[in-house]
Amino acid sequence: MTPGTWGGELIYQNQTTEFYLDFRYDDDNHLAAFTYMPVIPFPERPVGAINRESSHFTAGSIQFTVDSDSQRLTGSFPNSARGLRFELFPVSKLPEAKEPVSSQSTAAPDWTFQTDGAIWGDASADDEVVYIGSRDGTLYALSQSSGDLKWKFHTGAEIFSRPLVHENHVYILSDNGTLYKLSKENGIPTWKFDTCGQEWQRKLPNDESPGYDSMASAAAISNGIVYVGSADGHLFAIDEYSGDEMWRFKTEGPIQSIPAVAEEIVFFGSYDHHLYAVDAETGTLKWKFNTGQMIVSSPVYGNGKIMIGSRSADLFALDASTGKEAWSYYHWGSWIESSGSINDGRLFIGSSDDQLLKSFDADTGELLWSADLGGSPWTTPAVTESTVYSGTFGNANYGIDHRGGFFAVDRLTGDEKWRFMWEKTEDIDIYGVVSSPVISNGKVFFGGLDGKVYGFTH
Structure with missing residues (x-):
């Protein structure tokens, strides 16, 4: 694995939402994974250092595989009772955080x-x-x-x-x-x-x-x-x-x-x-x-x-x-x-x-x-x-x-x-x-x- 950003969909049953994995070096110089899900606009969250297993990668609560030919990353949260999974592809960067709602009022009380x-x-x-x-x-x-x-x-x-x-x-x-x-x-x-x-x-x-x-x-x-x-x-x-x-x-x-x-x-x-x-x-x-x-x-x-x-x-x-x-x-x-x-x-x-x-x-x-x-x-x-x-x-x-x-x-x-x-x-x-x-x-x-x-x- 190398540093980079992957974006696509997090999937639950017939629902999907936008989802990202960002791979970068942490403070201990380990390549680590960070997640970002715009629908719940917390800053990206650290998941853990990336480890290579025999057939897949793990990072904290997630595991995933990468198909180098199709440039497709697929994975899941193995301990999730919901069976959450994701399908991602390379993107240039994480999306910008949403702007706060304006505090400007457009109505006044009677x-x-x-x-x-x-x-x-x-x-x-x-x-x-x-x-x-x-x-x-x-x-x-x-x-x-x-x-x-x-x-x-x-x-x-x-x-x-x-x-x-x-x-x-x-x-x-x-x-x-x-x-x-x-x-x-x-x-x-x-x-x-x-x-x-x-x-x-x-x-x-x-x-x-x-x-x-x-x-x-x-x-x-x-x-x-x-x-x-x-x-x-x-x-x-x-x-x-x-x-x-x-x-x-x-x-x-x-x-x-x-x-x-x-x-x-x-x-x-x-x-x-x-x-x-x-x-x-x-x-x-x-x-x-x-x-x-x-x-x-x-x-x-x-x-x-x-x-x-x-x-x-x-x-x-x-x-x-x-x-x-x-x-x-x-x-x-x-x-x-x-x-x-x-x-x-x-x-x-x-x-x-x-x-x-x-x-x-x-x-x-x-x-x-x-x-x-x-x-x-x-x-x-x-x-x-x-x-x-x-x-x-x-x-x-x-x-x-x-x-x-x-x-x-x-x-x-x-x-x-x-x-x-x-x-x-x-x-x-x-x-x-x-x-x-x-x-x-x-x-x-x-x-x-x-x-x-x-x-x-x-």
């Missing part, structure tokens, strides 16, 4: 409202009011037209959850483990329920011991039953009117997934890697599906299928009745923190390190488009007939340049319509939008890690 803590939780709305929680422990009810405060309710602990607006009430889960049912008119509690999740300690990307526990379960209601997951690993079913427990279902990890109810089944994910389907009336397990890694996102139902992403970097579509896989899509190592939204037969979902918002045919799994947003699109997209809205998480202390912002893109093409960006500054570690947006009355609402609630005309 109004903002300042809370006393970063906003990680999603926004919800009825006809006139937007509801959103903050790390200051308060649920806020704001006028959609002006952003003026209508009422607020303090839970006593940080809020990462999405409010559920149902009939005349709002349901909100706090990090003290309590689910509150509040009057929609004035925020006065009707009942509260202890989910036993208060002892779980959340870790965030800017903590001294960092983690990525930014999601939280939230309430879902069907046929008079409130369903909510807990950090203690249980899914609870609660009587909507009395607040009394009806049943609970135990998993082996915290539940940050928001339940989805369809076909008289409750679907939800767990840190224990499984997507669960339980009987909505009795809590009896119907089936479970192992995604291979923890689930922090929430399932979405459409046309007989339940769709969910995992930190295995896989997006799965399963038959809702049986749990049998209908299709899957691999995100090349990028966690899927985002939950999906379905509109007119299309699934819209973000991920993480690949920084891509994607649109799929929900029935077949065909990738229709992807839009590079330049940051981690963890939010659940909000979708209209013409536009998809998504926020991005910005992280200044990470191996990939992540920019925080909020984007509107064309629903059919993924082309950008407008953006609202936060400046990357030396004194801020994390910034942007993790709060999923909500659409109401021609406006889109969301919260920022700067503690502000934003209202935009869409």
Whole structure:
């Protein structure tokens, strides 16, 4: 082997992505291999020194052969359970790293409202009011037209959850483990329920011991039953009117997934890697599906299928009745923190390190488009007939340049319509939008890690 660069495709089942091997001398003057995969834009990574075996070469986790006649290099990752392989040909050099997304905004909010803590939780709305929680422990009810405060309710602990607006009430889960049912008119509690999740300690990307526990379960209601997951690993079913427990279902990890109810089944994910389907009336397990890694996102139902992403970097579509896989899509190592939204037969979902918002045919799994947003699109997209809205998480202390912002893109093409960006500054570690947006009355609402609630005309 001699120094040089090879480029081509990394192959997994029927998917491919651009992939490169660069052979050059390392600091110890050994010829070594470095990998580069533009879809996950980390700098090239060292694999190891190249060794000649009897019929092939090895370098760390890869092995390969070179056909000198065809100038073709083929190889694989022998220890990969996925059976990843690659086919490469000589190229002049590695591609240039992509340019960071511009921090120039092309839209401005109609109004903002300042809370006393970063906003990680999603926004919800009825006809006139937007509801959103903050790390200051308060649920806020704001006028959609002006952003003026209508009422607020303090839970006593940080809020990462999405409010559920149902009939005349709002349901909100706090990090003290309590689910509150509040009057929609004035925020006065009707009942509260202890989910036993208060002892779980959340870790965030800017903590001294960092983690990525930014999601939280939230309430879902069907046929008079409130369903909510807990950090203690249980899914609870609660009587909507009395607040009394009806049943609970135990998993082996915290539940940050928001339940989805369809076909008289409750679907939800767990840190224990499984997507669960339980009987909505009795809590009896119907089936479970192992995604291979923890689930922090929430399932979405459409046309007989339940769709969910995992930190295995896989997006799965399963038959809702049986749990049998209908299709899957691999995100090349990028966690899927985002939950999906379905509109007119299309699934819209973000991920993480690949920084891509994607649109799929929900029935077949065909990738229709992807839009590079330049940051981690963890939010659940909000979708209209013409536009998809998504926020991005910005992280200044990470191996990939992540920019925080909020984007509107064309629903059919993924082309950008407008953006609202936060400046990357030396004194801020994390910034942007993790709060999923909500659409109401021609406006889109969301919260920022700067503690502000934003209202935009869409």
